[in-house]
Amino acid sequence: MTSVPIVVAITLTCLATVVGGIHGVRLSRTTSDFYVAGRQVTPWRNASAIGGEYLSAASFLGIAGLVYASGVAMLWFPVGYTLGYVILAAVVAAPLRRSGAYTLPDFAQLRLESRKLRLLTSVLVVLVGWLYLIPQLQGADIAVATLTGAPGWAGSALVVVVVTINVVAGGMRSVTDLQAVQYWVKFVAISVPAVIMVTIWASSDLGVPTMPELPMQTAATEAYTTYSLLLALCLGTMGLPHVAVRFYTNRDGLAARRTTIPVIGLLGLFYLFPPIYAVLGRAYLPTLPPGAQADQIVLLLPTVIAPGALGQALVVVLSVGAFAAFLSTASGLAIAVTGVVDQDLVKPWLRRVTGDDVDGIFSFRVSAVFAMVVPLMLTVVVGPTGLATTVGLAFAVSASTLCPMLALGVWWRGLTARGAALGMVVGATGSLASAGVTLSHIDLPEPYALLLSQPAAWTVPLAFVTAMLASLATQDRIPRNVLRTMTRLHLPENLSSRTG
Template sequence: MNAAYGVTAVVLVMLAAVLIGTFGVRLSRTTSDFYVASRTVSPLWNASAIGGEYLSAASFLGVAGLILTYGADMLWLPVGWTGGYLVLLVLVSAPLRRSGAYTLPDFAEARLESMAVRRLAGVLVVLIGWLYLMPQFQSAGLVLRAITGAPEWIGGSLVAVVVAVNVVSGGMRSITFVQAFQYWLKLTALAVPVVFLLVAWRADGAPGLSAGDAATWALPLASGKEYGLYSTYSLILATFLGTMGLPHVLVRFYTNPDGRAARRTTLVVLTLLGVFYLLPAVYGALGRVYVPELAGGDTVVLALPGRVIGGVAGDLLGALVTAGAFAAFLSTSSGLTVSVAGVIGQDILRGGVRSFRAAAVVAVVVPLGLATWARTLPVADVVGLAFAVAASSFCPLLVLGIWWRRLTSAGAMAGLLAGGGLGCGAVLLTIGGGPHTGLAGALLAQPAAWTVPVAFGVMIVVSLLTPGRIPPGVARTMVRLHTPETLNLDRGDWRPRSP
């Protein structure tokens, strides 16, 4: 790819993010504007913003890279990431919005009436957010190095600075506009080149895989990955259940006007994600034909236009893909930063706009430092670990907290510690140099199959053993969560009690 075209694309995307964010700054005045955009975001606008932040580097670059490397097994990634919203729609979205909370720790305290559960939930939000931010910065460095040869830390630093500026200046109100724009940019950045790639592929005689390659690549559980059956089912469980536990996804549902709007938002998100995820699979399949030497990396999406089409057209299409990649880094990082800053600002600092802005800087700086230290793994693998931790901690808390009135504060604490602790331990061993082969490597790389049942089991058993710890106000809370807004109950914002 022509480096000048690539650099120009990166600069334009960053300028667009700052300029659109500036428009949101003019509308951000109150604490509610910064945390949840004053709960006035329409379903279509909110769905576009969710698509913008949810489709991260893992979706834009990582899925195609894993499909190129392992074949049909990895199609479960986009299926699971999309299907997770169906679970979210059925079980969580409307009751969570009716809770009136700003953050997941808010919900935890409101439902369980326990500051200890709130603090533990806050720690997990921060850990999941940082784990998810780290591969965004690593991928930004990888892309910038691919087009300019610059050191990897520069790309991550550029993304961190732009995200910090937008979040500090306008909070949720500001990044909503940015993320909605970036979803459509990412969709365009993959859709337009793929049309030219398919035309060139047909003109080239529609070459396919060799017989031997097809036998190991195109068939499920035949890609050569160790313990493929276990890894596939564990991946499915993590993606289907992890979505409802991702703090940067859930915080967007707090911005809807009511529970009905939250459900409509989720339906639109399912459509937008379904359209988008058709495209990375095409890149992965074409990559197996034209650039099989890129297996094991995340650059196939960037390399294909120049390799297959070539010339000025290939350079321009490559620049468009680069712009989409940086839009992915910016939009996802913005949502994660808002969710982490919201928890740090409320639960560690004093709350309010000033605390939110200080927390936003911390929320960006720490994962940027971790990105330079941690072992670089395929971006989709790291994001998959974040899903596994979310599925092992917040998924049981939300499902049982919303639908089972006998959940106790002791049960919630024990389940969060068990599931979240085991998930985080697997993450540290995986990215920090632990076993990466054999059964131990498979269990650590895809821990959801055993950590999720443990978390649910511990929460249920400990709750049944501690019936005296059922919150006194549980009946009122359950009515609030499950009563339609049309009954005109009092639904003012929930406020946390003093510690």
């Protein structure tokens, strides 16, 4: 479906993103600007930016495709995505900001005073970030192939180029403003066509379609799937590197907590619309065209429901929203991964090579290129996979590795570096192995296929229990400054500075 207006719309969306990133060069002058936007982002602007980066390819295309293919049982995905922010607000939002760290590895070293644990955390942040970047690039491939007929790899390559330019140019300061705008672009792009198409459907003689049902399963299997999915989505949000880093951009801990309240509202408002596309798809496209997949249903519907100029116009609007989703989420992930790669890999390497201090902005830009090239290659290797499936696995890995370190580190003074490390290693071993098997499309008999496709139900408890038992066994290794650090995490900044 080649269309000049669609190509123009995608091109303009990418150019606007690049222009915004270049504009950020004038705003970003210090390392703090590149990493955390100078810690001057207001709660409402940060909430819009979080909505912009969190509503990814899986939100814009994947949820509608899942509900279309598998029925209302898949509505647990948007519920879990939104609920994750409620838990994040209650558990770690304010303490993370009060820590004063730039990245999750910074927090790990501050709280547990271990350079080795910092390095392990860095590796896991990069892996989770890359795993979450894959579905954004896959979504771009699907959109480009569906809308223009161009080779799928062109979409992922386009996103990588645009995001790299944007991050290299202005860092977190410019990305924040772009993501705040992109939330509203995505909301308008998904809501306006939905309202128009529902209006057309209401005036037609088509009744309410019958949604598909999952194959008959035992009650135990269905309960396991739901529990595992919700556990991954609710706790995985806490450890997503591009989500956590946003709370470092607030002015103080109170602003960080206030940021999460509008975020929940913005996410809930957006998630009203993807299920509408699934229902419309069942009414107008009960059978997909040959070669099509469920993730394409959002982009296929307009020309079926409203043939002619109106349908083409709606496709143009949706294409802008889809690319805003790919670019904003990929930008947030790129910033988070780049910060970790820069601090713990590139900058130390450049120091060893040059034997002197290196320019922080230069090393940040080198890291940004590396952070985006690797997931592009991984996307080619993985091949087509359901967007929501890949995103769900990224959440499971995050919930099994970074979440235990964060939650226990913030609330339990008995956590030790060795305990946190063992917990993360155990959680990573189970969740990453499961993700690898699932993404490799290896056929396994039940119940092994179920346990590996939905690993959070067993990997998350295993990681938490391991971290706690190992810490209890190494209480002689509790960090020396734990009381001072815990005070810093939990007291308001003005009181913490006085007691410090």
